[in-house]
Amino acid sequence: MNAAQLSSYERDGFLVLPDFLSAADCDALQARAAELVAGFDPGPTRTIFSTVDHGHARDRYFLESGGDIRFFFEEEAPDQLNKIGHALHDLDPVFGRFSRQPALAALAREIGMVQPLLLQSMYIFKHPGIGGEVGWHQDATYLHTTPVSVTGFWIALDDADRENGCLIALPGAHGGPLRKRFRRSGDAMVTEELDATPWPAVEPVPIEVRRGSLVVLHGLLPHASSANRSSRPRHAYTLHLIDGCASYGLDNWLQRADFPIRGFT
Numbered sequence: 001m002n003a004a005q006l007s008s009y010e011r012d013g014f015l016v017l018p019d020f021l022s023a024a025d026c027d028a029l030q031a032r033a034a035e036l037v038a039g040f041d042p043g044p045t046r047t048i049f050s051t052v053d054h055g056h057a058r059d060r061y062f063l064e065s066g067g068d069i070r071f072f073f074e075e076e077a078p079d080q081l082n083k084i085g086h087a088l089h090d091l092d093p094v095f096g097r098f099s100r101q102p103a104l105a106a107l108a109r110e111i112g113m114v115q116p117l118l119l120q121s122m123y124i125f126k127h128p129g130i131g132g133e134v135g136w137h138q139d140a141t142y143l144h145t146t147p148v149s150v151t152g153f154w155i156a157l158d159d160a161d162r163e164n165g166c167l168i169a170l171p172g173a174h175g176g177p178l179r180k181r182f183r184r185s186g187d188a189m190v191t192e193e194l195d196a197t198p199w200p201a202v203e204p205v206p207i208e209v210r211r212g213s214l215v216v217l218h219g220l221l222p223h224a225s226s227a228n229r230s231s232r233p234r235h236a237y238t239l240h241l242i243d244g245c246a247s248y249g250l251d252n253w254l255q256r257a258d259f260p261i262r263g264f265t
């Protein structure tokens, strides 16, 4: 990353790095995801997702996914996968090798992370005609440290544009406060309002990128994505990092019972 890219990241709260991945890397991650899907028995999980009164089981399936590789379905199309998460980077050898490559470690350092930790990973499908929208949010709502340090590496495994549901962001709005926190409260999850400041009135920018691009996302940047209304898939792999210098609250949804959150080594 050069000085101009760093200052554009600091100004906008996001940065596109085209051609970060080779086509062969994209192919390899997509092939590995397909293998994981082929090896997944949806039977028990589908029951959890398809039945209204399985709320508790569904919550537990999600809450325990921070230390596992689990499969999540689309809300509107319960037989279609929405994503795989949330410890691919630690538990799967292919995603693990990819996620801990020196180029990503260098990028984390260049944007100012002192002790980057790989907290969470997701493989997102966004199937053609099915993949739903993701509403406006800040990632620090879901992965919270004091001070805020969460940073997203969003990697396009297909071309992403307005038709197939690319990211949309409010440039510069990462300067505003954290609005909400999604956190544990006893056995339940609550969304707590922290600051009622509305999103600033800036024009949303679609982040249209080519396959192999990496988008760096500041943890306070408001972003969203629309549904995939095209006939093309829009796969993406995301990593969320936090800084080990910041404190990670025990009330975050993502807790690791069995193994620690690690950095790049």
Ligand code: FE2
Residues within 6 Å of the ligand: 137, 138, 139, 223
């Ligand atoms: Fe996000």
